[in-house]
Amino acid sequence: MFSDVLTALAAGFGKTLQIFFLTLAGAVPLGLVIAFGSMSRFKPLKYAVRGLIWIIRGTPLMLQLIVIFYGPALIFGFDPWGGANSGRLAATLFSFILNYACYFSEIYRGGIESISKGQYEAGQVLGMTRSQVFFRVVLLQVVKRIMAPMSNEIITLVKDTSLARVVAVSELLFKAEAFTKSQGLIWPLFFTGVFYLLFSGLLTVVFGKLEKKLSYFN
Amino acid sequence: MPILQVEHLSKRFDQHEVLRDISFSIEKGEVLAIIGSSGGGKTTMLRCLNFLETADDGTISVDGKVIFDGNVQNPQNFRSTDKSKMRSGKKAVRMSDEELRAARRHFGLVFQSFNLFPQYNVLQNVTLAPTLAKAGTPDEINARARALIDRVGLTEKLDFYPCQLSGGQQQRVAIARSLALSPDILCFDEPTSALDPELTGEVLRVIRDLRQENMTMVIVTHEMEFARAVADKVIFMADGIIEEMGSPDEIFTNPKSPKLRSFLGNF
Numbered sequence: 001m002f003s004d005v006l007t008a009l010a011a012g013f014g015k016t017l018q019i020f021f022l023t024l025a026g027a028v029p030l031g032l033v034i035a036f037g038s039m040s041r042f043k044p045l046k047y048a049v050r051g052l053i054w055i056i057r058g059t060p061l062m063l064q065l066i067v068i069f070y071g072p073a074l075i076f077g078f079d080p081w082g083g084a085n086s087g088r089l090a091a092t093l094f095s096f097i098l099n100y101a102c103y104f105s106e107i108y109r110g111g112i113e114s115i116s117k118g119q120y121e122a123g124q125v126l127g128m129t130r131s132q133v134f135f136r137v138v139l140l141q142v143v144k145r146i147m148a149p150m151s152n153e154i155i156t157l158v159k160d161t162s163l164a165r166v167v168a169v170s171e172l173l174f175k176a177e178a179f180t181k182s183q184g185l186i187w188p189l190f191f192t193g194v195f196y197l198l199f200s201g202l203l204t205v206v207f208g209k210l211e212k213k214l215s216y217f218n
Numbered sequence: 219m220p221i222l223q224v225e226h227l228s229k230r231f232d233q234h235e236v237l238r239d240i241s242f243s244i245e246k247g248e249v250l251a252i253i254g255s256s257g258g259g260k261t262t263m264l265r266c267l268n269f270l271e272t273a274d275d276g277t278i279s280v281d282g283k284v285i286f287d288g289n290v291q292n293p294q295n296f297r298s299t300d301k302s303k304m305r306s307g308k309k310a311v312r313m314s315d316e317e318l319r320a321a322r323r324h325f326g327l328v329f330q331s332f333n334l335f336p337q338y339n340v341l342q343n344v345t346l347a348p349t350l351a352k353a354g355t356p357d358e359i360n361a362r363a364r365a366l367i368d369r370v371g372l373t374e375k376l377d378f379y380p381c382q383l384s385g386g387q388q389q390r391v392a393i394a395r396s397l398a399l400s401p402d403i404l405c406f407d408e409p410t411s412a413l414d415p416e417l418t419g420e421v422l423r424v425i426r427d428l429r430q431e432n433m434t435m436v437i438v439t440h441e442m443e444f445a446r447a448v449a450d451k452v453i454f455m456a457d458g459i460i461e462e463m464g465s466p467d468e469i470f471t472n473p474k475s476p477k478l479r480s481f482l483g484n485f
């Protein structure tokens with residue numbers, strides 16, 4: 001019994017980790033693209049991107065997930081996700097990446113805009129290209145400045161992974177809740193709590209290390 | 219032939235004329251000091267030379283070659299985002315990024331606020347630009363950077379980060395950094411005005427040394443004694459025009475324009 005539960009929870013935890021890391025892998029770079037879009041000098045693009053960010057940040061992730069999963073089939077009669085588990089996971093990742101990319105983009109934008117004009121100008125007068133100025137001069141300073149807000153968001157993501165259960169992705173909380181419903185067990189839920197705590201604790205330590213690593217300059 | 223010749227340079231911000239018909243020239247190895255009261259357009263002038271601003275009119279020539287010409291008509295490159303130009307109805311050139319960087323290479327600029335790259339140490343600050351420009355092998359770039367850092371007297375600080383340096387030391391690194399790509403003309407925008415008085419000396423000394431080595435320089439400064447001592451030619455700017463231009467003696471001993479007289483009276 002105990003080992004059955006643990007095996008199930010371990011599988012759920014695996015799924016949770018999968019959602020977490022794939023979301024990060026997608027949202028961290030996509031956020032940069034969205035941030036550039038939201039700062040574009042081409043006004044229509046800028047306003048379209050800012051509109052998207054407003055919608056994504058202004059509505060619950062759970063609502064976005066449900067609409068993205070059920071919407072295409074109900075509105076267009078076409079289901080890109082399919083009923084299989086892989087489709088559910090894909091819809092989840094799509095929603096999560098979009099949602100987190102928008103949050104990250106605003107953090108990036110704040111970071112990029114906080115870098116003084118003098119840094120760009122110093123790079124320019126030294127003959128650097130725009131991309132050299134961004135990647136070799138500005139980026140690491142931005143990374144340093146966004147470390148704290150990014151670590152907050154990323155720790156929120158750990159817990160948001162549990163939303164995937166609304167489209168029946170068998171992540172950690174989904175697995176534990178199944179035992180509560182079918183067998184009246186509460187302790188598997190406490191176990192999940194411990195998993196989340198350990199995982200977010202680990203991330204806190206990692207981010208603390210990174211911040212320390214970047215503390216050699218200001 | 220002058221190393222730098224500026225003719226009829228003008229610059230507007232919206233309707234506000236910040237530079238009007240600025241013309242001057244300097245020979246190789248000469249030092250030009252620019253003085254003038256606040257808001258006179260001194261910084262804007264240096265920024266136009268370094269292409270941080272695009273002048274509206276006039277030409278900039280280096281060594282006889284025109285590197286900027288505000289009058290070139292080039293309709294297909296018309297820059298529709300630049301509202302001041304649209305309003306004036308003139309067709310302006312948009313230099314390509316490549317041309318812009320080639321033109322900038324003639325000039326170096328030392329900022330009032332240093333603008334060192336905080337995440338790089340002294341040596342890296344100096345080697346970054348030449349490395350990105352592939353101006354030599356890594357060994358050559360390194361050796362040259364060390365020599366420049368030695369020239370500004372900071373060899374013991376090679377691996378210090380900007381936040382570990384005093385303002386005067388940071389400005390000296392900034393000078394070494396701007397020399398790393400061997401500009402023809404080095405510009406300074408009030409290089410000492412962000413410094414505590416006791417730190418200005420070390421920076422001015424470096425500039426004096428550069429003069430001994432025949433570096434061509436354009437220096438915007440509020441240090442009148444320094445300007446007088448170091449400059450071959452002085453320009454007094456007021457309200458966007460060159461109010462008076464001449465040798466240090468002419469400017470400081472025999473000022474003609476009333477504006478210059480009253481300006482010098484403040485010191």
Ligand SMILES: Nc1ncnc2c1ncn2[C@@H]1O[C@H](COP(=O)(O)OP(=O)(O)OP(=O)(O)O)[C@@H](O)[C@H]1O
Nearest residue numbers: 231232234236254255256257258259260261262263
């Ligand atoms: N980006 C800008 N947009 C609009 N106006 C500007 C801009 N930059 C400068 N100006 C205006 O141009 C004028 C000249 O400014 P500039 O900074 O060149 O003067 P300055 O001679 O360097 O003064 P200071 O001695 O205070 O440094 C000022 O009136 C300033 O307000």
Ligand SMILES: [Mg+2]
Nearest residue numbers: 260261262407
């Ligand atoms: Mg100025």
